[in-house]
Amino acid sequence: MENNRHAVLVTGASSGLGEATALGLANAGYTVYAGVRSEENAERLASTSPLIRPVILDLTDADSIRAVGKFLRDRTDGAGLHGLVNNAGTCVSAPLECLPIDDLRAELEVNLIGTVALTQELLPLLRTRTAVVPPAIPAGRIVNISSGIGRVAAPFLGAYAASQFAKEGVSDALRRELAPLTVSVSVIEPGAIMTPIWSKVAATARRVLHTAGDEVAGCYEGRFEAFVTNNENRARTSRTRPEGVADAVVHAMTARRPRTRYRVGPDAWAAAIAARLLPDRVLDAVVRRQFAAVGPTAARGAEQPR
Structure with missing residues (x-):
């Protein structure tokens, strides 16, 4: 058993935001249990x-979740867990008309169901710290990594938006349920960031479209290809970095009063403000212009990320 008064579990830590978060927390002095597959x-x-x-x-495997819970209970030996960062996720991009239902289930299984299942498993460890933490300070802390897409649903990201909108709602409910138990819940909403997920998104997107029937594919192909390329370009040229997300997580883990939401990147802030202030039809027009910035011809010839 190690000194785990500052132990945190980070899911999806093998690359991208999860890896940056694990390193950021370790640099801040936390013992980081990094979930990988x-x-x-x-x-x-x-x-x-x-x-x-x-x-x-593996968030899709109930036995794996239980095994990690047992492992952490044994390792902390009654000291409890300081925090849980639910970062693991996947992203399926496709027109909803031709989205395979199995892909939708897989998206929700990782991004939503697995997140809730792991949170249920570890909440007893997060509550355990109430005996050693002053009442005014959160005993345990949960940080859920969401997305700006959890505020404004983009076309061709309906499955991903469904999972992120749901994660936002679950986080709100959980925060209100756990407040009397002095367990805080924060949401991180990153904007576009270039991470390995985008090359996977592009591959999955094109696989889905190419397996759809010609009639259905013909309705969406040009706009969908433009969207995929534009999305990649936005992530590649974004000035927001994974380290910005890591900094937000560290703040949520250390602040006496962590924020309920942390928006990382100007596009995440813009999405939050637009969702609050703009009528639906105006917001539709803004989104349509944003994702029509790259035409179909340019999209087909664009360089793909390496």
């Missing part, structure tokens, strides 16, 4: 910091 990533992460402890975790 492969031994290869576990070995690589373990070499990045002496405070990072990789654990194999």
